[in-house]
Amino acid sequence: MADTRTSDRARTGRHPADLVETGNLLRTQPDTFPAASLRQPAEARPERHDVVVIGAGQAGLSVSYHLKRRGIDHVILEGAPRVGDVWRNRWDSLRLFTPAKFDSLDGYRFPAHKDTFPTKDEMADYLEAYAAKFDLPVRVNEPVRRLHKANGRFRLETKDRVCEADRVVVAAASYQKPRLPALANDLDPQVFQMHSHEYRNPAQLPNGPVLLVGAGNSGAEIAMDLAKTHKVYLSGRDVGHIPFDPVGFLGRKLLVRLVIRGLFHRILTMRTPMGRKFRSRMHGHGMPLIRTRPGQLKRAGVRRIGKIARIRDGKAVADDGAEVAFASVIWCTGFDPGFDWIDLPVLDGRGDPRHRFGKSTDVAGLYFAGLHFQYAVSSPLVSGVGRDARRVVGWIDAARNG
Ligand SMILES: Cc1cc2nc3c(=O)[nH]c(=O)nc-3n(C[C@H](O)[C@H](O)[C@H](O)COP(=O)(O)OP(=O)(O)OC[C@H]3O[C@@H](n4cnc5c(N)ncnc54)[C@H](O)[C@@H]3O)c2cc1C
Numbered sequence: 001m002a003d004t005r006t007s008d009r010a011r012t013g014r015h016p017a018d019l020v021e022t023g024n025l026l027r028t029q030p031d032t033f034p035a036a037s038l039r040q041p042a043e044a045r046p047e048r049h050d051v052v053v054i055g056a057g058q059a060g061l062s063v064s065y066h067l068k069r070r071g072i073d074h075v076i077l078e079g080a081p082r083v084g085d086v087w088r089n090r091w092d093s094l095r096l097f098t099p100a101k102f103d104s105l106d107g108y109r110f111p112a113h114k115d116t117f118p119t120k121d122e123m124a125d126y127l128e129a130y131a132a133k134f135d136l137p138v139r140v141n142e143p144v145r146r147l148h149k150a151n152g153r154f155r156l157e158t159k160d161r162v163c164e165a166d167r168v169v170v171a172a173a174s175y176q177k178p179r180l181p182a183l184a185n186d187l188d189p190q191v192f193q194m195h196s197h198e199y200r201n202p203a204q205l206p207n208g209p210v211l212l213v214g215a216g217n218s219g220a221e222i223a224m225d226l227a228k229t230h231k232v233y234l235s236g237r238d239v240g241h242i243p244f245d246p247v248g249f250l251g252r253k254l255l256v257r258l259v260i261r262g263l264f265h266r267i268l269t270m271r272t273p274m275g276r277k278f279r280s281r282m283h284g285h286g287m288p289l290i291r292t293r294p295g296q297l298k299r300a301g302v303r304r305i306g307k308i309a310r311i312r313d314g315k316a317v318a319d320d321g322a323e324v325a326f327a328s329v330i331w332c333t334g335f336d337p338g339f340d341w342i343d344l345p346v347l348d349g350r351g352d353p354r355h356r357f358g359k360s361t362d363v364a365g366l367y368f369a370g371l372h373f374q375y376a377v378s379s380p381l382v383s384g385v386g387r388d389a390r391r392v393v394g395w396i397d398a399a400r401n402g
Contacts, residue, residue, distance in 0.1 A: 045162075049075050051396060052156055052165040054147070056083050056138045058127060058382055059370025060171035062105050062389035064136040070397050076136065077158060079143030083131045084124030086173075092201045093225050094120040097291045099252055102260050102383040105130055106390075115252045123382075148343040154365065167365040167396055173380065174352065174372040176338025180331055181213070186311045192328040196222060199330055202229040208327025211235060211316055213308055219332030220292035227300040233324050234297065235305045235316070236332075241289035265384055269376040270357065279373045287377075358392050365399070367392045 051067060053060045056078035067074045080086070096103060101114035103123065108130050112118055118126070131138050146157040147168060156163045178195040187193055192206050196218045202225065210226055212219045215236030223234045244255045268275040297304065306320030317323050337351045346362045348354050353368050357375045360366035369389050370380055378384025 046155070046164045047161065049073055049163060049165045050400070051167045051169065052077060052154070052163050053169045053171055054144050054156070055079075055171040055173065055370075056131065056136075056140070057086050057171065057173060057370065058105060059173065059380075059385050059389065060169070061127060061130055061136060062385050063169050063171055063369050063392060064138075065106055065130075065134055066389050066393035067396070068134060068136065070393060072393070072396065072400070074137065075163065076138045077142040077144050077156065077163070078138055078140045081141055082128065083138055083140065084127040087120045087124035087127065089197075090120045091199050091222065091225065094221070096120070096123060097246060098260060098381065098383060099256060102256070102381075105382065106386040108133055117247065145341055146343050147341060149363070167367065167399070169367045169369055169392060169396075170339070170342070170353070171369040172339070173370050174337050175335035177336040178331075179334050179336050181333055183213075183308060183311065184331060187329065188314060191326070194330055196330055196332040197335075202226050205230065205328045209233060209325060211308075211324065211326035211329045212332055213329060214332030214334065215239060215304070216332060216334070217287060217289055217292070220289050220297060222330060222332060223297060223302045224292060224300055227302050232302045233305055233316075233326065234302050235308050235318055237307060238294075239288050241293060245293070246291055260378065260381070260383055264377040264381065265387075266376075270373075275376065278377070282373065358388055359395055367395065
């Protein structure tokens with residue numbers, strides 16, 4: 001039985017969907033996990049498992065569900081205090097861009113009408129309920145600080161525990177470390193600045209114009225959120241957009257299915273030339289805008305400007321000649337992988353794992369789930385993660401029996 005809040009819920013019989021937490025500003029990136037205790041993990045007696053899964057987001061829970069179905073001993077080590085915190089800590093007004101019919105993990109349908117778009121808190125609660133429903137062995141508040149090998153087994157160190165495992169699945173997502181451009185250091189210390197992962201709502205920002213740097217999905221959606229209360233400049237190149245409204249009638253009923261199930265899941269995969277080309281083009285460039293249309297931004301009063309080239313006399317100078325004054329900046333500049341706690345020779349020069357469909361190509365017994373384009377565009381989406389999890393667990397099972 002898991003020693004988690006999830007399991008406490010299961011014992012008390014309260015449904016996590018009833019417990020909506022607000023005002024939780026905790027960040028879930030590993031570098032902001034609670035400070036390590038002074039206890040030396042190496043002194044503790046190692047705990048042994050066939051498999052350890054790192055991360056209890058949708059990817060880790062999916063892997064755990066399939067491990068459990070096959071009766072494979074495992075534990076999930078999760079750094080955050082609560083399953084679903086990654087979603088809870090996203091901005092307040094966020095709704096999923098995928099309707100509920102594409103928001104279910106294997107074995108448990110998302111509890112909402114299929115054509116509605118869940119809020120981020122509903123998604124968080126669904127993940128918590130999923131872990132409770134299948135009694136998945138999640139240990140919260142257990143950030144893994146080092147993963148390495150000793151005596152032929154994997155060794156995982158948290159602040160006060162050492163685990164040993166024959167196999168490890170890293171399900172910590174490819175987006176753990178907020179990326180800040182060098183330009184961030186050029187700002188006057190008086191200027192309020194934050195990364196997009198810290199943004200919750202307009203009340204966090206001082207009065208005056210806001211400069212959003214990075215015009216991908218997060219930048220565009222935060223711009224729409226802020227435009228009601230602030231003058232907003234959205235800086236960055238045009239990443240393109242999906243040419244229909246996913247929330248409109250046709251979008252909900254037909255086109256979303258074609259994009260999410262057809263294009264993202266079946267066509268743009270590592271097995272198709274089109275998919276491989278798309279993947280290399282996408283690297284470091286982000287997805288086209290899914291929900292926000294350029295016309296909507298314009299109507300909301302958001303002013304698009306080019307890429308910021310420099311800061312001069314307190315103003316941002318863009319490569320299209322625009323020069324704007326601002327009171328605050330939000331860096332919507334994406335994330336780096338953040339796998340530096342993996343002390344094994346498995347990462348490439350950019351810090352991404354070398355793998356084939358989630359199986360490390362360098363170290364036997366090491367797997368990944370939920371990576372950016374692990375197998376298809378849909379790999380990091382709720383609707384796509386199950387297929388990758390099934391594949392990874394199939395390999396694990398075969399290796400145990402082989
Ligand atoms: C703004 C936004 C909107 C999105 N909207 C949608 C949508 O509408 N539909 C959709 O399908 N997808 C959407 N996505 C994409 C995707 O569903 C999410 O990014 C999802 O959170 C990825 O799940 P994951 O399990 O791979 O990673 P995460 O949710 O990031 O979970 C990883 C877990 O690992 C833990 N962890 C990390 N490092 C360690 C460590 N060292 N030790 C222990 N634990 C660790 C973290 O605390 C975390 O709980 C959206 C993403 C963003 C950013």
